[in-house]
Amino acid sequence: MARVVADIISGFGFIDGGNEASLRSALNRYADLIDGWAKSVARRMLTDVAARDERAWMKASQEMGAEIGRIIRHTPVGEVMKSAMAEQVGLIKSLPVKAAERVHNLVIKGQETGARADEIAREIMRTGDVTKARANLIARTEVGRASSMLTMARAEAVGSVGYIWRTSRDSDVRPSHRKMEGRFVAWDEPPELDGMTGHAGALPNCRCYAEPVIPEADL
Secondary structure, eight states: OHHHHHHHHHHTOSOOTTTHHHHHHHHHHHHHHTHHHHHHHHHHHHHHHHHHHHHHHHHHHHHHOHHHHHHHHTOOOHHHHHHHHHHHHHHHHHHHHHHHHHHHHHHHHHHHHTOOHHHHHHHHHTHHHHHHHHHHHHHHHHHHHHHHHHHHHHHHHTTOOEEEEEOOOSTTSOHHHHTTTTOEEETTOOOEETTEEOOTTOSTTOOOEEEEEOOGGGO
16 A cells, blocks of 8 residues: 555656645545455454454353353454444555645645755655555554454453553563553553553554453352
8 A cells, every 4th residue: 555655646756736736636536445445454354353352262261161251252242343443444544645644744844944846855755655654553553452442342241340451571662551561450441651542452552461350250
């Protein structure tokens, strides 16, 4: 997708206020064209995440008891999947739209500051790389966020009210996340870290995960 965005931009040659609107229109049309593909990609990813999450829960349920396993197998996750898919399709389709916005902002900024045309052109041509970086960030974040949502749905189904925040316990863990290691977090009270609110694994580039706390009475 990033390559296509770059190809669309380079196909317009030199971009200024005269053809910038046409370029934005082309990128927005591309966003509309990839709707079916975006849904397919999101569906495959969510199906894989859901399958891995269910396997992990079923393995854990062997130690929890048959009743817990039955509840997990019958936990309705359809709404969670539907919500996650809608958001992911929107994020995928936003990539060319954001690229169009970046080009527009660069042209406007160049006009306002009197920047040299070649400087603006270089920045505009970097839009493909910027799009690729954003796509990678979305992919990493959304896999973790979908897993977090499914874990929460299944945990709440067996009476869990929260979880223990676990990190990857390596040097790459952010200080704010490292401080969360071992802390109890209620499902209905996601913490705010670095100006963002979300559960373990659901924040950008977060490799943490939730360790659900299951009530002893339900075991």
